[in-house]
Amino acid sequence: MEIERNFITPEQPPEVSQLKIVVVGEKGCGKTTICKQLCEEGKFxxxxTVGSDFYTTQxxxxxxxxxxxxxxxxxDKSYLDVRNEFYRDSDIxxxxxxxxNKRSFDSLDMWLREVSKFGGESLPVYLCGTKAEQxxxxxxxxxxxxxxxxxRSFQGFCEIKPTVEGDSSVQALFERIVMRHM
Incomplete structure (x- = not known):
């Protein structure tokens, strides 16, 4: 089954479904690069991130x-009060x-506890290692x-090479998520 990005048929306006994905992890682990690579064209x-950033694509x-x-x-730990508002209505x-960075991996249990504490205990979870080119x-x-x-019965695991130049494994990760949950 093939997923096409940014594809809209002009004859019939399609029904649009929403999928809210919350991206968490230690600062500097590559979250923003993943989001920008999926949602923005070209180099960036x-x-x-200060508090939170929002990205969207179709x-x-x-x-x-x-x-x-x-x-x-x-x-950044100082943004806990901001983060805890995002988990409750998330889909993934x-x-x-x-x-x-071993510390970024070791901190994942803390992130899962935080998500669970603030309403995201039943969210499907995908684990993603970044900087695989290193x-x-x-x-x-x-x-x-x-x-x-x-x-932990996560829905999926991958290691990717997100860079400002692009990496097809980022696109493939989100294609899998969308296909599985929509």
Whole structure:
């Protein structure tokens, strides 16, 4: 089944479904790059997220138009009061860590507790390791991350190479999510 991005048929306005995805993880782990790569064309600048940032794009799945709304939440601990408002009405949680930073992986349990505490305990979760192009600097073993993900019954696991130049694995990740949940 193929998903096409930004595809709208002019003859019949399609019904638009909404999919709210909250993206969490330690600061600097690649959340913003993932969001911008999916939703923005060409090269882009990445600045640290202050509180939260919102990104949107449209995809089609099963001949249905889906508006994918990404909430990129700051990894800075000082923004807890801002973050806790986003979990309750979300459809998907994307938990992100940097494969070159063990602390970013170890903090994921804290993120899951936070999400659960503020109303997101039943969210489907996808685990995503970033910076996979930096294999020589790897601090988080792929098998360890897969096992951790499987032990928590997450919906999916991947490692990607998001960069300002682009990476098709980011698109593929969101295509899988949209196909599975719409």
């Amino acid at each position: 600048d990445v600045e640290p 995809m089609t799945s099963k001949k249905k138009l889906v508006q994918v709304n990404l909430w990129d939440l700051s990894g 949680l994307l938990a992100v860590y940097d494969i070159t 294999e020589s600097r790897r601090k988080v073993d792929t098998d360890e991350a897969k096992e951790w993900s499987n032990s």
